[in-house]
Each structure stands twice: as C-alpha cells, then as structure tokens.
Amino acid sequence: METNGYLDMDLLRFTTAGSVDDGKSTLIGRLMYDTKSIFEDQLQAIEKSSEKRGDENLNLALLTDGLKAEREQGITIDVAYRYFATPKRKFIIADTPGHIQYTRNMVTGASTANLAIILIDARNGMIEQTCRHSFIASLLGIKHIVVCVNKMDLVNFSEESFEKIKASYIDFSKTLNVPDIHFIPISALKGDNVVDASKSMSWYTGSTLLQTLENVQIISDFNFTDARFPVQRVIRPQSDLYPDFRGFAGRVEGGIFRPGDEVTVLPSGISTKIKAIYQEKVELKEAFSPMSVCITLENNIDISRGDMLVKSDNQPKVDQEVELMLCWLNDKKMTPKGKYLLKHTSNEAKCVVKEVAYKVDINNLNKIEGDFEVSKNDIVKITLKSAKPLFFDSYKKNRTTGCLILIDEFSNETVAAGMIL
Amino acid sequence: MSHKLSHLEQLESEAIFIFREAVEQFENPVILFSGGKDSITLVHLAHKAFFPAKIPFPLLHIDTGHNFPETLEFRDELAKRYNVKLDIGYVQDSINRGTAVEEKGLNPSRNTLQSITLLEKLEEGKYDAAFGGGRRDEEKARAKERFFSHRDEFGQWDPKNQRPELWNLFNGKKAQGESFRVFPISNWTEMDVWQYIKKENIALPSIYFSHERSIVNRGGVLLAESPYNTLLPGEKYEKQIIRYRTLGCMTITGAIYSDADTLDKVIEEVAAARETERGNRADDKRSEAAMEDRKKQGYF
Ligand SMILES: Nc1nc2c(ncn2[C@@H]2O[C@H](COP(=O)(O)OP(=O)(O)O)[C@@H](O)[C@H]2O)c(=O)[nH]1
Ligand SMILES: [Mg+2]
Numbered sequence: 002m003e004t005n006g007y008l009d010m011d012l013l014r015f016t017t018a019g020s021v022d023d024g025k026s027t028l029i030g031r032l033m034y035d036t037k038s039i040f041e042d043q044l045q046a047i048e049k050s051s052e053k054r055g056d057e058n059l060n061l062a063l064l065t066d067g068l069k070a071e072r073e074q075g076i077t078i079d080v081a082y083r084y085f086a087t088p089k090r091k092f093i094i095a096d097t098p099g100h101i102q103y104t105r106n107m108v109t110g111a112s113t114a115n116l117a118i119i120l121i122d123a124r125n126g127m128i129e130q131t132c133r134h135s136f137i138a139s140l141l142g143i144k145h146i147v148v149c150v151n152k153m154d155l156v157n158f159s160e161e162s163f164e165k166i167k168a169s170y171i172d173f174s175k176t177l178n179v180p181d182i183h184f185i186p187i188s189a190l191k192g193d194n195v196v197d198a199s200k201s202m203s204w205y206t207g208s209t210l211l212q213t214l215e216n217v218q219i220i221s222d223f224n225f226t227d228a229r230f231p232v233q234r235v236i237r238p239q240s241d242l243y244p245d246f247r248g249f250a251g252r253v254e255g256g257i258f259r260p261g262d263e264v265t266v267l268p269s270g271i272s273t274k275i276k277a278i279y280q281e282k283v284e285l286k287e288a289f290s291p292m293s294v295c296i297t298l299e300n301n302i303d304i305s306r307g308d309m310l311v312k313s314d315n316q317p318k319v320d321q322e323v324e325l326m327l328c329w330l331n332d333k334k335m336t337p338k339g340k341y342l343l344k345h346t347s348n349e350a351k352c353v354v355k356e357v358a359y360k361v362d363i364n365n366l367n368k369i370e371g372d373f374e375v376s377k378n379d380i381v382k383i384t385l386k387s388a389k390p391l392f393f394d395s396y397k398k399n400r401t402t403g404c405l406i407l408i409d410e411f412s413n414e415t416v417a418a419g420m421i422l
Numbered sequence: 423m424s425h426k427l428s429h430l431e432q433l434e435s436e437a438i439f440i441f442r443e444a445v446e447q448f449e450n451p452v453i454l455f456s457g458g459k460d461s462i463t464l465v466h467l468a469h470k471a472f473f474p475a476k477i478p479f480p481l482l483h484i485d486t487g488h489n490f491p492e493t494l495e496f497r498d499e500l501a502k503r504y505n506v507k508l509d510i511g512y513v514q515d516s517i518n519r520g521t522a523v524e525e526k527g528l529n530p531s532r533n534t535l536q537s538i539t540l541l542e543k544l545e546e547g548k549y550d551a552a553f554g555g556g557r558r559d560e561e562k563a564r565a566k567e568r569f570f571s572h573r574d575e576f577g578q579w580d581p582k583n584q585r586p587e588l589w590n591l592f593n594g595k596k597a598q599g600e601s602f603r604v605f606p607i608s609n610w611t612e613m614d615v616w617q618y619i620k621k622e623n624i625a626l627p628s629i630y631f632s633h634e635r636s637i638v639n640r641g642g643v644l645l646a647e648s649p650y651n652t653l654l655p656g657e658k659y660e661k662q663i664i665r666y667r668t669l670g671c672m673t674i675t676g677a678i679y680s681d682a683d684t685l686d687k688v689i690e691e692v693a694a695a696r697e698t699e700r701g702n703r704a705d706d707k708r709s710e711a712a713m714e715d716r717k718k719q720g721y722f
Contacts, residue, residue: 010428010429010430011426011428011429012427012428012429012432012433079566079584080566080586081565081566082558082565082566082608082609083558083559083565084558084559084609084611086429086611086613090429091429091611091614093609105586106586108586108588109586109587109588112588112589113588113589113590220425220426223425225425233439233442233443233446234442234445234446236472236473236474236475237475238474238475238476240474240475240476242474243474243475246474248474250442250471250472251442252435252438252439252590257425279473280470281469281470281473282473282474289425291427291432291435291436292427292431292435293434293435293436293438293439293442293471295473306446330586342595344591344593345591347443347446400589401589401590404588404589404591405591406588406589406591406593408593408595410595413593413595413596413597414585414593415585415586415587415588415593418586418588418589
C-alpha cells in the first residue's frame, strides 16, 4: 500500500434499508455529522428548518431529505446519493426509502452497492420489511450486510433485546446468500456506536458502524477470473498522427487482460491477440475491473459496439434465451408475452417475455405459482427470448455481464431490472 | 501488482464510461462549459475517453455578459488546446430578442436568464444531450439526480418522474424533441475534483488562486468590482487578498479571503472549509428550494 494519503483511498458503496421511521435518514445524518462531512451553511439551513417544523432536537434527517415534496411530508421518496470520506475510504451512500411500495428504489440503490445497512427498530425487532430488504440485498448480489439495531436508547440499551434480535436474524439469514453479516447496537439519534463507541453499552465490544464500514474487505468481491470486455465504442481517429489506429473502448467487466492474451470476439467467434492496452497515452501491462481502457488487436477484425472480447479459454454463455429474476419497476403492468427492448452491457436487442414461472413472496421467499399479473415492485422468475444472441454470465458470477434492464418502447421508460440465473 | 483501484481511479473510469456511453446513445451531444473547475475537469475526462481521437462533440458556453475576463480568456485557450469547437450562446441575444427580460433593480443578476439562453441554444444547435459538471454533493436537489437525466420537450426536469438507474445500464431513449442532461462526475465531491486536478496536473484559471482584487462586502458576499455592479450608498471598493471557489457571474459570485496561491494550499483550504462552495453564491440563498425550482425550469 502506498502511504501517499488521499491518492490511495478506497471506495465503498453502500445502501441503507429499513422501514419508515426506523431512523435511516437520522443515521446517515449522524455519520456525516460525526465525520465532519457537514458544512457550516448546511448545518445552519437544517437548524432553521428544524425550528420551522418545531422539532425538539436538531433534525439530522433533514440533511438527506432533499426534495421539497418530501421535506414537506417528512418522508424520503426517491433514492438519494450522499458522500462522505475518512482518511481510509470514500463512501457513496444510496439512501433508499423504506415504504412498502418502494421495492424498486431499494433494488436501484442496491444494484451498485458493495454493502447494505439494514436498520431494525430495537423496540419492534424483526418485521416483514426486514426480511424483504435482506432478501433484496441478497438477490442483488450484496456480499456484506450490517444489521444496525437502532433506537437502543429506547430499550434502556438492553443487551438482551439486542441478542434476541441478533439470534432471530441469524436464524432467518440462513435462507440468504450473504456470506458476511455484522450486528451493531446503535442509537442514531444519540450517536452511540455510529462513529464513537457507546458509553451506555459497555457490554458491546465489537466495532462501531464507521469502523466496520472502513474495514470491510471488498477486494475479493471483484471477479478477476472471467475476463469480459464489452465494446462500447470503436475509436478511429483517422488523423495524420494516427492514420490507421483502430482501438476498442470499453470497461473491463471481469478478469484480467494483458497484451499478448488470446481473445475471442463475440458473436463472430473470431480469435486474435491483444496488441496493446491504453489509458490515454499510457500503455498498460494489464487491465482489470473496473478500468476504462482502449484495446488494440493484432488482426484487423470487424468489431462494433455490443460485441464482447473474452479470453478464448474462458467464454460466457451465448444464447437467445435467458432465465432471470426480474423486478418490475413501472406503474404499467407487464404485458403478458409482451415485447420490450433489453439492454445488456453495451448490447441492445428486442425481446419477448416467453414465460413467467413464478412470483416470489419477498416476505418469506415462498414461490407463488399460477395466474397472476406482474406489477410494480413484484419480483418474478421469467424466461426472455431475445432477437439476437446475448453473451452473459450468471449474475452470481458477474454482476455486470449478468444484469439487464427492460425498456418499454412506447414510453421509453425503464420498466424492469433483471438478474440472470 | 495490486488489483485495486483508488477512489479517484474508480471515479475517473466511471466518468469515462459515461462519456463513451452517451456519445453512442445520442446523436448530437455537447459539453456545457461554464468555465469553472468542474467543467474543465469534464473536458479533461472527455479527452481521455476518446484519445487518440479528438473529443467528438463541441463545447457550449452560455455567456451572461457578466463573466470574469479571466474565465473567457481561459475558455478560448482551452478550446484551442483540445482542438474542439466552441459554441457560444449570449444572454444578451435573448434579451434583445425579448425572450429574456433583465431583472429589475440596481444590480440585476443574469443567472436565472441563463436557463432561457441555454434552452434556446440547445434547440438551435439540435443538441440532444448536454454534459454538465453537476455533482450530487453540491446541493440537496442534486442528490437525486441521475447520470442520464431526462428532460421533456420544454427542457424541464420532473423530480417525481425520473427513470430508475440500475447498475451501469443507462437508458437514453427519448421521444422527438426531448433531451438529456448527462452528468459524468455525479459521484465526485468537491474534494475529489481538487484531488484529481492535482493528480492529473490540470490547468485552471488564475482566479481560483489567491490574488489581489478590488471588492465590496455586501451582506457577507464579497463581490468583485466590475462594470455590472453598482455600489449602494455607503459602500466602497477595497483591495483585498481573495480567491474564488466557484466561477459564475461577477454580479453574484462571492470571493473568499484567502492566501492559498498554490494547488496544495487550495486543497488544504478546501479540506478545512466550513462552508459548502455554493454557500457563497448569492442565488442559492434566496430560498432553500431555490436549486430545485431552477432545475425544474431547465437550469442545469
Ligand atoms: N430515540 C431515538 N429516536 C430515533 C433514533 N433514530 C431515529 N430516531 C427518530 O425516529 C424518527 C424517524 O427517523 P428518520 O431518520 O426520519 O427515519 P427514516 O424514515 O428511516 O429515514 C425521527 O423522529 C427520529 O428522530 C434513535 O436512535 N433513538
Ligand atoms: Mg428518511
């Protein structure tokens, strides 16, 4: 590791979930306040608003409740992104609202997150929402969950309450696919165990929330095995200086590429070798995820946007039919056997919903079979048939080559998010 | 070799990805160039995204007529250096046409008028996507902004009806007449931008650094002496050592007292700063929801 301060900081993206009033906004406000990420004028603004609303304490939730409508109603209605940093890491928070009808927001926030904080009100213990949020985190491939048992001040900082909730969550979490789960008793309002260790819970000897966020190991979550390079754009300067340059711009979405590697171009199946890998003028010895680079090849092959370079000895699946778990995001219900436009890496294709196998009851993971409509916030297992072959991995193996979205061609809206099985 | 990217490397990669994605998805994009450090950083990133080809879209600057001369000089030099076309929209033209009306009062700000000229220029140039240097950490209303932000045919933003944005899949589909704003550095903070400027050795206009300037302190906002500012009774200009944290119209952009005359000193100052950078802009102070209201009208 380099010692050169900020140039070597790490990046952690996390999302927060909990039902309404569990204290998400207060917690995020607390994290930012105690890490001194709030500026004087922001503080003044929320002090003024707190007063206007007649709040007793400084309302840290107002820091994150951004849009007018939600300030007036006092609820979070859309995913908001927040930032703070410590000398170790920069953090990007996707603050997602907890309302039942907002599954789509949590799915959105979780799609780019490495970690999820799940809030539980110490007075209520685990509720349906807790299961729902944990399941979504697991479905979206999040490998780290931090369960924060909040409002400990309202249960006299009782160890017994905390342990009971912890035990029931551990029991429930066996059904999840999350390898790393932490438990922390906190008071977002008073600050206990958020940034500073609690003085009222000496029985708790684990890390504070911030320490946990700073130290969680995420490097092993990246895929360095299956080399995938979706081509975004062909770069052909046709200039005096670079008359014959033909490079393929994109981002490495898995594995490691090096000059000299034998690669296969999909869908054509033609093989060649990597000549060079560039980041602007700099020639790299290797490129890995998530680096944006420009690759040149030994042979002059016809390649365009939507194609994918892969290592010849490790290829993704190529198929026109894909099975996936789908979260419906739109007010308009899914059209049975409907046609949509799909986006997958840099590829785009028309597709049709061939079959809807079942709906998942996300409170208990039970499968619901038989006739049903697919409406907003539903999670279903479906089979899609695409108008042309897709090159993909399972979402479990690769979050980027394993995800897709569906677009309604009439409204142009993004109507669904899918994770390939 | 460690297979780990620093936060700046990850942010850079993300921004480059967005640029490449937008160029493929839109027919006629443009960089909205304000002259400030964020848009200078954008141009640098665009250059890296397409090298060795040149930046495949022009810069668009909305000139309020109230700019710092240093901003304009730097703008012209930058366009030359990157060999990129510079399109300029003049607020004065909109005023002359009668589509924009100058604010009343002694010291009118043309900041709100910019939106009008911008929308006119986007329509005139048939630009269907405009890259902006907006960051989500700048202001509350921006915290929910998408990378690809949809605008209706009147250029308006509807915060209640934004498309969900998942993973790195960006949906730039639109109907005739609609457009997008694209924000490649959405996830950067002010500190990230400064650190990146240092890492990449990016040149900035001189007024970001400490210098002597004639200013007047109006209600806590330090305004520069300029032909567009009329002194109120009892006010007078004084020479002070100041610098700017953001660049906008001379009529509303406040300076800060500072002797940070190098990038390192500026970064140190930013790290210790107690006010967000927009805090010294007179326009955001007008009401807490000011930015959101202006965004709805088509402001960046
Ligand atoms: N006593 C106590 N109240 C809390 C705590 N955390 C949050 N609250 C209160 O719970 C209410 C809801 O909090 P908020 O952050 O808006 O919840 P959100 O809906 O999850 O964002 C507010 O009145 C908070 O002051 C806590 O740790 N202890
Ligand atoms: Mg909230």
